[in-house]
Amino acid sequence: MSVETVAPAEADASARPMDLLRFATAGSVDDGKSTLIGRLLYDTKSLFSDQLAAVEAVSAARGDEYTNLALLTDGLRAEREQGITIDVAYRYFATPRRKFIIADTPGHIQYTRNMVTGASTADLALILVDARKGLVEQSRRHAFLCSLLRVPHLVLCVNKMDLVDWSQEVFERIADEFTAFAAKLDVPDLTVVPISALRGDNIVSRSENMPWYEGPSLLHHLERVHIASDRNLVDVRFPVQYVIRPQSTTVTDYRGYAGQVASGVLKPGDEVMVLPSGFTSRIAAVETADGPVDEAFPPMSVTVRLTDEIDISRGDMICRPNNAPMVAQDIEAMVCWMDESRPLQVGGRYAIKHTTRSARTIVRELHYRLDVNSLHRDETAGELKLNEIGRVRLRTTVPLLADEYRRNRTTGGFVIIDEATNRTVGAGMIVEAG
Amino acid sequence: MTSPAAYQVSHLDALEAESIFVMREVVAEMERPVLLFSGGKDSIVMLRLAQKAFAPANIPFPVMHVDTGHNFPEVLDYRDQRVAELGLQLIVASVPEALNRGMVRESADGMRNRIQTPVLLDAVEKHRFDALFGGARRDEEKARAKERVFSFRDEFGQWDPKNQRPELWSLYNGRHHPGESIRVFPLSNWTELDVWHYIARERIPLPSIYYAHEREVIERDGMFYAVNEFFRARAGEQPFKAQVRYRTVGDASCTAAVRSDADTVEKVIEEVAATRITERGATRGDDRVSEAAMEDRKREGYF
Numbered sequence: 001m002s003v004e005t006v007a008p009a010e011a012d013a014s015a016r017p018m019d020l021l022r023f024a025t026a027g028s029v030d031d032g033k034s035t036l037i038g039r040l041l042y043d044t045k046s047l048f049s050d051q052l053a054a055v056e057a058v059s060a061a062r063g064d065e066y067t068n069l070a071l072l073t074d075g076l077r078a079e080r081e082q083g084i085t086i087d088v089a090y091r092y093f094a095t096p097r098r099k100f101i102i103a104d105t106p107g108h109i110q111y112t113r114n115m116v117t118g119a120s121t122a123d124l125a126l127i128l129v130d131a132r133k134g135l136v137e138q139s140r141r142h143a144f145l146c147s148l149l150r151v152p153h154l155v156l157c158v159n160k161m162d163l164v165d166w167s168q169e170v171f172e173r174i175a176d177e178f179t180a181f182a183a184k185l186d187v188p189d190l191t192v193v194p195i196s197a198l199r200g201d202n203i204v205s206r207s208e209n210m211p212w213y214e215g216p217s218l219l220h221h222l223e224r225v226h227i228a229s230d231r232n233l234v235d236v237r238f239p240v241q242y243v244i245r246p247q248s249t250t251v252t253d254y255r256g257y258a259g260q261v262a263s264g265v266l267k268p269g270d271e272v273m274v275l276p277s278g279f280t281s282r283i284a285a286v287e288t289a290d291g292p293v294d295e296a297f298p299p300m301s302v303t304v305r306l307t308d309e310i311d312i313s314r315g316d317m318i319c320r321p322n323n324a325p326m327v328a329q330d331i332e333a334m335v336c337w338m339d340e341s342r343p344l345q346v347g348g349r350y351a352i353k354h355t356t357r358s359a360r361t362i363v364r365e366l367h368y369r370l371d372v373n374s375l376h377r378d379e380t381a382g383e384l385k386l387n388e389i390g391r392v393r394l395r396t397t398v399p400l401l402a403d404e405y406r407r408n409r410t411t412g413g414f415v416i417i418d419e420a421t422n423r424t425v426g427a428g429m430i431v432e433a434g
Numbered sequence: 435m436t437s438p439a440a441y442q443v444s445h446l447d448a449l450e451a452e453s454i455f456v457m458r459e460v461v462a463e464m465e466r467p468v469l470l471f472s473g474g475k476d477s478i479v480m481l482r483l484a485q486k487a488f489a490p491a492n493i494p495f496p497v498m499h500v501d502t503g504h505n506f507p508e509v510l511d512y513r514d515q516r517v518a519e520l521g522l523q524l525i526v527a528s529v530p531e532a533l534n535r536g537m538v539r540e541s542a543d544g545m546r547n548r549i550q551t552p553v554l555l556d557a558v559e560k561h562r563f564d565a566l567f568g569g570a571r572r573d574e575e576k577a578r579a580k581e582r583v584f585s586f587r588d589e590f591g592q593w594d595p596k597n598q599r600p601e602l603w604s605l606y607n608g609r610h611h612p613g614e615s616i617r618v619f620p621l622s623n624w625t626e627l628d629v630w631h632y633i634a635r636e637r638i639p640l641p642s643i644y645y646a647h648e649r650e651v652i653e654r655d656g657m658f659y660a661v662n663e664f665f666r667a668r669a670g671e672q673p674f675k676a677q678v679r680y681r682t683v684g685d686a687s688c689t690a691a692v693r694s695d696a697d698t699v700e701k702v703i704e705e706v707a708a709t710r711i712t713e714r715g716a717t718r719g720d721d722r723v724s725e726a727a728m729e730d731r732k733r734e735g736y737f
Contacts, residue, residue, distance in 0.1 A: 018444060020448045
């Protein structure tokens, strides 16, 4: 590896505050994903010498011809024994501008389940392809899942450029093909970067081997990609998480609604409506433990107090009278099934968790199962097995306070839980509700 | 409307908001939560987050210390002082007591890391706790890098890494049958440096051993161990005085110090930002046993 590095995370806490970017990586071991992650950690001084020494020792013991950086992220015994990655691994690094959380998802086993999990919280997804092979079925599947989960930014890294003689032609052919495919998927922001993860080209700084490439290095892009506008600051949605009522002699008559702002901006004085009751009131104060604030916006965790005494409990939603979510028991959604033991079936009954609200649900209809490679809709499908995705109609026992997932990832997403085993068996994205 | 840029939050604020959300979820959905409080920096930060999550109300759960009997006196004093200040109920799950009762046996090497687990599980059963807040972070160790924020444990307290619940968005599944429980890690996404930045920003007092001080130590396997009633020098090991501090605080018989002149929080941040060795790698004899030492302990029900 080259010795070129960037400065480690800012030691001075008073410097311009860093923000946070969460990204998911997708690709198989062969695409060089682990090498790329190892490179990012190494070049930002987030990889420690004892970690590297441990990986080198295990690589040597296994007879690997090179230091296998996949061992950095493969933490479980079974993974090292079988040479596979089982689960999403979370990794952290920081530069003076940003802290990064990587959800590193394995490329093969349980692929869809893990990718969907990693993508659900991601601001950005990074897809790798091998320049020698170009786009493969898996690259298209990755892109589709990122668009399904509405990851706002997509980066395609065309890796192993050193093995195609740094060819501009090869790069452009892959970039064009991927761009055309992404256009069909409604991907809001796509960046394509030619890299060599092994040699460090276009990772931290611009590569001298590819003078024809005029875009930013990967790290430069990750540090500067504009994510502030990705949040929905328009629709006020405050799912009530917990009611704070101190049992104390010093604080009396206090009633605060604690929660994390899902979207929109809440300010004292704002007229609000509480769902599902429909009662209206005004915000008396927005508080934190450090004192009142002038406004609250995502992802702040705050406590809201209202001017009127209304009966509000966990699972209720504070919104604006003229901008409210749907109050619905019939839900149309795309569902990704995550359970190996029992498939989703029409007529199946489950528990559902949506924002801070829990309900029971029955699957009324399975409209189709989607082939994630061809995007073909199979309308004859009778069930969804592990890692399959389909469009369903659900009926819930109590109304959900929901938005379309494409408009609001927090109030549009839900999980399905098997009531017998308590396992999380499905992830849903609301298409429409009525 | 103001531009979106005006509505940015710093990474520390984002982490704090996420941790507070997690703690409120637990209190809203679980019956009997407890916070594991060792007097170490991560559990101290967790306690501060709990204060913030429920203010102006008091922290609505007790704290529990799994006491190996091998304590740094500074840390025990700190524990008792914090608990008194916050008016918390403290439960001590005592390893020495369990040894006396014959519930566990001292291991050959004298390390009590492994025998903490049955003592912890016994206390969980006795108090019927169904949610245990732990201060573990995913950056600490690679088995932890794959653990959920809500980590399901069966009726034996065991973690099954191949059978974890998918965790999407901020929807945490804490459902469980009687006898089963959930370990909850609100600091999952924090790094060692984030913790120190937060300690600085919030001006959180820590046990004095986290800052540089002079101590009599011996060097073993490249680590500096304090010589005290729990840790004796072996033949040929010559105790010497050195300027050290602790990066982690655990059992006094297996937690080592690092050489350091960092006697303020600012200097510690500088030191942590520049270090190239992980905190557990630098200071924990218990993690050096094997490649999968942490995974094995977690499977048995460790933190």
